Amino acid sequence: MKTLIPTAALATCCLAGLLIISSTSQPGTAHAGDDDSKSQTRTDFQKYCSLNEGRWIGNVTWVTDWPGFGKKGDKITAYYEARKSEDGNAVITRFLGGPGSETGLVFYDPAAKKIRSVTVSSGGTVFRATLTPVGDNWRQHVDVTLPDGTKGKIRLDLVYANGGKNLTIHINGKLGDEVIKDQKDIWRRVRTPQSK
DSSP, X not given: OOOOOOHHHHHHHHTXXXXXXXXXXXXXXXXXXXXXXXXXXXXXXXXXXXXXXXXXXXXXXXXXXXTTTBOTTOEEEEEEEEEEEGGGTEEEEEEXXXXXXXXXXXXXXXXXXXXXXXXXXXXXXXXXXXXXXXXTEEEEEEEEEOTTSOEEEEEEEEEEEGGGTEEEEEEEEEETTEEEEEEEEEEEEEEOTTOO
């Protein structure tokens, strides 16, 4: 059976997600293991929130077939929104791409000293992620569970440009037997919380 998952869903865990111009910055400045085991603080969480809050529009290519969203290789325009909740202690995320949707929750876990997220798609896929700052950018390690129980591990490198208005997400990992290598999604912030 073919593994099923949308690229942007992975980004939603973090946005994460997510914009219309390519960044010349490369995640090559962040090496495997850079800052991955380091503790995060509530201040890190607030910085992450500032980078991702608002509305985004993105050019997304599905990395595999995904029922309700599209087929592998399909290119779509997707929409993402992140807004603070619970007096700034959580961020609620929403992703819309084709007929599918996702809702996520990003929060700071003080016991683990980690920034975490949980996202569920309309197709039943569950994403659990840990977010880590890497220089001026961010990395997400995502554990994926598909509706049929297939598991995967994905790494997202989020590279911000143009003062945080543009985002390129580099996606690498494995879902079931399928390998994902340097898939890129391009996002552009179209509204910040302060915009009128």
